């Protein structure tokens with residue numbers, strides 16, 4: 001595939017840049033650059049208005065097919081859109097779980113009725129989504145989920161606890177893995193995949209205060225909450241396949257947009273290094289150069305992976321993507337602290353005392369990037385997946401289940 005941009009692509013770039021600049025210099029200047037790693041708590045109402053504005057102008061779900069309400073952009077133009085979005089300082093997206101995970105899953109595994117009911121809310125930016133996978137005893141070992149779904153006429157009642165549920169406190173919907181057959185062996189054969197409203201009786205959401213001092217994720221408790229039978233994706237006890245499909249989206253193509261923001265963050269670190277003279281330190285200089293090279297490698301590798309395949313079904317080679325960007329981003333956080341030097345240990349002096357824990361953007365970046373190598377599959381799990389599924393190495397030994 002030819003990876004150069006055509007004249008048509010460049011015309012699209014000009015259109016996207018002009019639109020973004022006009023909005024982010026104008027009515028939406030307050031959200032410019034906000035809502036990134038460690039800043040997710042910021043300006044919810046303003047960023048929600050931005051989501052609606054993007055939706056109303058056809059700038060959400062740009063890679064989705066037109067028949068599902070997307071913009072149907074080519075891979076090249078998606079790249080351009082994400083580049084321009086980052087260049088313009090577009091805020092962290094509130095709708096990314098719907099756009100990147102729920103929507104593609106519903107397109108791939110949902111029925112027509114589900115597609116018609118759920119996709120428009122994601123495209124318009126009016127319905128926000130959360131991901132209800134992890135539980136206290138089911139993180140890496142997702143097949144261990146204990147949240148149970150019990151039949152109630154045509155519908156289901158969900159009881160149990162999810163944890164680390166990002167943005168649940170703001171979301172309208174959650175996709176939930178729940179056990180519909182407690183006796184199934186192996187365990188993953190007894191799991192189903194439900195689309196559920198979060199704002200209902202029987203759902204309690206408790207934000208978790210994180211090391212950044214703010215709350216991006218939550219505990220979610222279900223106590224007989226309603227999941228409608230028509231909102232079950234992929235059939236009873238066959239949710240595992242759907243769940244793995246969602247994870248493939250999470251670890252693969254949907255990270256393309258994120259990389260463009262990494263460039264801005266690296267530029268911020270570089271600016272500090274230039275300003276405080278640490279750029280003259282040969283070791284810092286070498287690490288900055290390595291970060292730049294790593295970012296370029298990430299970009300071209302992602303393009304190479306995506307360009308050969310239908311991006312709704314990431315290929316095995318996409319399995320390296322999550323491991324690579326997570327490690328790169330974690331290292332950037334550490335580099336940012338080393339570039340700052342001793343001042344990295346001081347709270348933000350320019351902010352009036354509030355909760356006693358004011359952080360600079362780079363400190364938030366550092367603290368939040370500690371989580372990159374954990375969520376969406378930890379580095380250790382990614383290595384297992386690459387070894388077993390991409391390289392065909394022998395599987396890791398399983399500990400025998402207790403009788």
Ligand SMILES: Cc1cc2nc3c(=O)[nH]c(=O)nc-3n(C[C@H](O)[C@H](O)[C@H](O)COP(=O)(O)OP(=O)(O)OC[C@H]3O[C@@H](n4cnc5c(N)ncnc54)[C@H](O)[C@@H]3O)c2cc1C
Pocket residue numbers: 130131132133134135136138139140141163164165166167217371374375376377378379380381384396
């Ligand atoms: C910022 C953030 C946001 C998140 N958002 C969501 C969300 O929206 N929805 C959601 O459902 N979940 C979310 N999570 C949870 C995330 O998916 C889990 O934290 C992750 O899957 C790891 O599970 P765990 O925390 O239970 O750790 P564990 O699975 O208990 O793992 C603990 C340690 O053991 C290692 N380990 C485990 N198994 C193996 C193995 N087989 N081989 C080698 N090493 C192993 C792990 O790598 C890790 O270092 C989020 C997490 C974070 C940090």
